[in-house]
Amino acid sequence: MDDILQIFFQECDEQLQELEGGLSALSDGVSEHETVNAVFRAVHSIKGGAASFGLDNLVRFAHVFENALDGLRSERFAPTHDVVKIFLKAMDVLSDLVNEARGGAAVDPARVAESHAELADIGATGSQASTAPTAAGEDAIPADFSPVPMDFEPVPFDFDFGEEEEATPVASPLVVTFRPHDALYQRGDDARNILIGLADIAHACGGEIQTLCDRTTLPPLADLGVDTSYLSWRVVLPAEVAEESAQAVFDWVSDDCDFSIAREAPQVDPSMTDPSVADPSPEPDDARARPIEAPEAVSPVPAEDEHAAEPPRTTPIPAPLDLHAGAQSTTVRKPEQASIRVDLHRIDDLMDLVGELVIAQAAIESLSRRTDPAGQQELLQSIGSMQSLTRDIQDAVMAVRAQPVRAVFQRMQRVVREACSMTGKEIALTLEGEDTEVDRTLIEKLTDPLTHMLRNAVDHGIESTKARIAAGKPAEGRIVLSAEHRSGRILITIKDDGAGINRQRVFETAVKRGIVPADAALSDDEINNLIFMPGFSTASTVSDLSGRGVGMDVVRQAIQSLGGRITISSTPGRGTTFGFSLPLTLAILDGMLIAAGGSTMVIPIASVIETMIASRGDIYALPNGRNVISIRGDCMPLIPLATALKLPGAPSHNHPAAPPRDALDASVILVVENESGARAALIVDEIRDQTQVVIKSIESNYRQIFGVSAATILGDGSVSLILDVSALVASAIGQIDGKPSNIRAELAA
Amino acid sequence: MTADAETAPAHATTPLILPERLDSAAAGALKSLVEQAAATESALDASGVAYVGGLCLQILLASGRPLAAPSEKVREAFALFGVGEFLSEPSTSSSEPSA
Secondary structure: OHHHHHHHHHHHHHHHHHHHHHHHHHHOOOOOHHHHHHHHHHHHHHHHHHHHOOOHHHHHHHHHHHHHHHHHHOOOOOOOHHHHHHHHHHHHHHHHHHHHHOOOOOOOHHHHHHHHHHHHHHHHHOOOOOOOOOHHHHHHOOOOOOOOOOOOOOOOOHHHHHHHOOOOOOOOOEEEEEEEOHHHHHOOOOHHHHHHHHHHHHHHOOOOOEEEEEOOOOOOHHHOOOOOOOOEEEEEEOOOOOHHHHHHHOOOOHHHEEEEEEEOOOOOOHHHHOHHHHOOOOOOOOHHHOOOOOOOOOOOOHHHHHHHHOOOOOOOOOOOOOOOHHHHHHOOOOOOOOOOOOOHHHHHHHHHHHHHHHHHHHHHHHHHOOOOHHHHHHHHHHHHHHHHHHHHHHHHHHHHHEEEOHHHHHHHHHHHHHHHHHHOOOEEEEEEOOOOEEEHHHHHHHHHHHHHHHHHHHHHHOOOHHHHHHOOOOOOEEEEEEEEEEOOEEEEEEEEOOOOOOHHHHHHHHHHOOOOOOOOOOOHHHHHHHHHOOOOOOOOOOOOOOOOOOHHHHHHHHHHHOOOEEEEEEEOOOEEEEEEEEEOOOOEEEEEEEEEOOEEEEEEHHHEEEEEEOOHHHEEEOOOOOEEEEEOOEEEEEEEHHHHOOOOOOOOOOOOOOOOHHHHOOOEEEEEEOOOOOEEEEEEOEEEEEEEEEOEOHHHHOOOEOOEEEEEEOOOOOEEEEEOHHHHHHHHHHHHHOOOHHHHHHHHO | OOOHHHOOOOOOOOOEEOOOEEOHHHHHHHHHHHHHHHHHOOOEEOOOOOEEOHHHHHHHHHHOOOEEOOOHHHHHHHHHOOOOHHHHOOOOOOOOOOO
8 A cells, every 4th residue: 555655646746746847837928728737637636646545635735726727727717927826835735735645744734724715715716816815715714724514504605606606596406426336445545535525625615515324235233344335425515516526526436436426406495505405315306316225215224214314413513524634644654665767668678688688698608618719709708798788787777767857946946936935036947957867866865955056046146126126137036947968967057147246245254254364365266165165154144045154065065975066157247157067876986996005996087187107307396395297387286195095005104295206207197187177196006997886985884084985896896995086186285385275175175 | 553452351331442543444453343342232432533434434333332432533524424413312223232
């Protein structure tokens, strides 16, 4: 059951994406019929699935949402800005209710009720959303969001609805009869959910249901099978309820339930206002509405027959129905098992490759028995194709894990929406490259940094509306969030058209906070990067959104922990662009195997610019004892790797000063570069190979080590360290120019 | 949570406590409990019940055993199922005396 539930939640995620996309399109003025239909279908699907699992809170809200969308679909009103705003708000609530059902944080009932009331208002009046709730709206949605009392009582405002709906002043009540099959219960559904669904649609029309339970076929307890369904129901809904709405309640159970929906024979309206109608004694004349047992033969149990045939007590059930019980149970669900949905053809591709692998393995096995030179040659060739196959399989597996960034990008619409409402700014977020695919683990970890960055862009990046108008800009700010593949990495950019970074203020603040000395000569780029320093904040007041000076630092750490880097470019008055460059996967790395100090280590290929043999003439000694090397006119620090890592076998382990230039002649040099373009030359013992390595976290298995980002296990079973080039370069630069290395390291990173 | 856990001592005067969730999964245990209540002529204490589903409703209706101190949730569920009168004036089958 939990598995099916997880599938439902995955589908919810997809439907919510669909909903977000559709509503965004509506918000942009695209009001094609198909867009509206897609939005409607998304909510309808969530409702249907939720009903199957007894997620009452979700069903109730989705239902009223669906009703309101139906008004849009049937063109009772237009998708005006206000209407779309209400739908967007409702979508956020719906999304939170899905999360709640999943075991996440409970949604504030007041928020649900507010959105519920707005939707009911739209749905009921079928007109432009009015800010002042109607009397009917208020009555229909009680503050505690409790559903309809089941006992029928004449409610005066029934007549209000009669006036609003132009349709049928003398329409007959809708009679729904249903008998669940055993299968309905077996698949985890319940008759209760159908009744709740019917109560909801009655409620949405401002009315209530009258329910009659038919116990005719209920055997005595001793003969009763616990998994067998015996009861059936007859439910009378207000005349205002459309047959399609009632039909929709059975959309997900039609295979497991006999049911009929029909208008009651035209009886005069007093019957609707007469409490005696609530009498379970049904009208026998609506035979077409009751293909199943006639409810009037109500009770097989003699003692109950009389009670059932009696009118119900005029005293209604004392408390309103609380249908939240199902939702309460969802809060203790076990944590979600992560899973992904994959296109079948990707699995097929993988399967094909595995087939080839099996063939290649058999070939190698057979060739390995041959001892002649030709056989050996073929064996080597087979091993070569096996390597190629392994690589293809790896790519195929990565393709299986790859997901478009759309899921996380669309979530950002909400982030910006909420940030805008808190700051009172008008900002449009444009998404580009949502189909760009990236490893699933990265997608999950992108949400927090992006949220932070976008909030920051709204709070600090984009100016107030007044300031924008004064600067001759459009009143509505614009943020573009885009993703693209570039050089085997994914590049995500957040570009705003705000005021840009005020570098002077940033620098002054950094000095005030003691982050940099007042006489530090920093480039524009370095000043920009100061905003990522711990404790830095230029906000004069701490706002709800940002201003605590921890956000950007956390963002940088998060991105770095993903093997990524952040770049900033900013033009005063024109805006700021942040770029995240991330690896496509966190699992595998292309690396260069090198030896230093007797150890084999891995350097990420992406960091290596070139390799060369050092020439004595290019090496210069600095007064502080360090060396630099000039490569085609560019000077960069020369770092003996073993010394920098303080490896036991390093020649100058006890002497921090660099080795003499002569000793470095003909050394093997790797020129490496960090994210900000700073370069250093690493001296290694030898370059052994180029290979792909599987990344294993060293921090979670051991502890953080300077200069080392992770570890891996090589083909011979030995553990090898993967070098953190950024840290090494930053440290080297700090030592060379004499600035505090920690600051330079922070800046360089 | 399970009915079995709650069924320990059964005296004619001690109501048997019904589990909190009477959903489809609880139907088997509920039937045993209700049969035990019938055998010992005990009432069924529904004060802690928070959820009643269709299958368990059948069992309760078929038993004819009165529900003692039904919780609000039980009242709401019975009203939803259209059997509210079962609570307000518990019926008894001819073979099962009320408590």
